[in-house]
Amino acid sequence: MAGFHSEAEKAxxxxxxxxxxxxxxxxxxxxxxxxxxxxxxxxxxxxxxxxGLTRADADIRWSGTSDAKKALADNGWYMQxxxxxxxxxxxxxxxxxxxxxxxx
Numbered sequence: 001m002a003g004f005h006s007e008a009e010k011a012x013x014x015x016x017x018x019x020x021x022x023x024x025x026x027x028x029x030x031x032x033x034x035x036x037x038x039x040x041x042x043x044x045x046x047x048x049x050x051x052g053l054t055r056a057d058a059d060i061r062w063s064g065t066s067d068a069k070k071a072l073a074d075n076g077w078y079m080q081x082x083x084x085x086x087x088x089x090x091x092x093x094x095x096x097x098x099x100x101x102x103x104x
Contacts, residue, residue, distance in 0.1 A: 023082045037072060
């Protein structure tokens with residue numbers, strides 16, 4: 001948008017951008033949690049392979065650990081936060097567009 005037509009439009013757009021930034025931060029946290037889960041799973045598989053045990057045994061053991069459960073819970077939490085903030089940003093962008101179009 002080239003310029004603002006009103007302070008309300010500017011405020012809505014600024015708040016939308018802030019919500020989007022929070023959403024992207026939450027998405028990064030979710031990605032980090034997913035990476036922690038994958039890395040832990042790979043390490044467990046490697047340890048079990050060195051002991052001569054199967055991948056299925058390693059996956060079962062890993063999924064029962066508190067680290068795996070925390071990583072999955074963190075991933076779910078941050079994804080929900082990202083969805084919430086992106087939805088709020090979309091509504092605020094729509095409001096800014098409405099304000100721009102209604103005041104011309």
